[in-house]
Amino acid sequence: MADMNCPYCGADQEANHDDGAGYAEDVLHEHWCRACDKHFVFETFISLSYEAKKADCLNGAPHTWLATKTWPPQYRRMRCMECGEERQPTPEERAALDIPERAQAQQKGPAS
Structure with a gap:
């Protein structure tokens, strides 16, 4: 499953998280699309979910x-x-x- 799609051509994109890159919120991260050879930016939004169970x-x-x-x-x-x-x-x-x-x-x- 792709992390996002290129805003120019719609190709599936995987964010590069080497050395923790791309995880900071409220920051524009630059990314390059190999399919159309264009650069774009993306933002990261981290979401937590919880499931309660009886104990x-x-x-x-x-x-x-x-x-x-x-x-x-x-x-x-x-x-x-x-x-x-x-x-x-x-x-x-x-x-x-x-x-x-x-x-x-x-x-x-x-x-x-």
């Missing part, structure tokens, strides 16, 4: 813990699917999810 666990409800898909598996953590909080798995969770202890996995070494 009942932050209001007294229990967390919804799921194991991360980390590899190797001994480094998996438990992450709340509502608020994103992370913690180490309990011994019971390690056993139920077949997550090896870190020390055991390191001692096994490569398969023969």
